[in-house]
Amino acid sequence: MLKIGKVAGFCGVSVKTLRYYDERDLLNSNYIDPCTKYRFYDEEQLKKLVWILDLRDIGFCLV
Numbered sequence: 001m002l003k004i005g006k007v008a009g010f011c012g013v014s015v016k017t018l019r020y021y022d023e024r025d026l027l028n029s030n031y032i033d034p035c036t037k038y039r040f041y042d043e044e045q046l047k048k049l050v051w052i053l054d055l056r057d058i059g060f061c062l063v
Contacts, residue, residue, distance in 0.1 A: 001030060001031060001040040001041065001042050002040065002041050002042075002046075003038050003039070003040060004018055004019075004029070004038065004039040004040070004041070007041045007045075007046065007049065010046070011046070011049055011050065011053060012053075013049075013053065018039070018049075019039075021049075021052065021062075022039070024062070026052055026062060027045060027048055027049055027052060028045075029041055029045070030042045030044075030045055
């Protein structure tokens with residue numbers, strides 16, 4: 001699993017964008033550490049994020 005900052009860096013989006021997608025139930029993190037509140041994502045969420053970004057890039061409204 002990857003922390004939110006790593007996922008943001010890999011996919012070229014901001015951490016703020018990932019939090020927004022989580023708030024809108026577009027992309028929920030796989031796990032949130034109860035102590036640090038860090039969000040973690042797995043491979044399936046990365047695939048879904050790439051799909052969401054592709055849809056956004058071709059003009060689909062995400063909300």
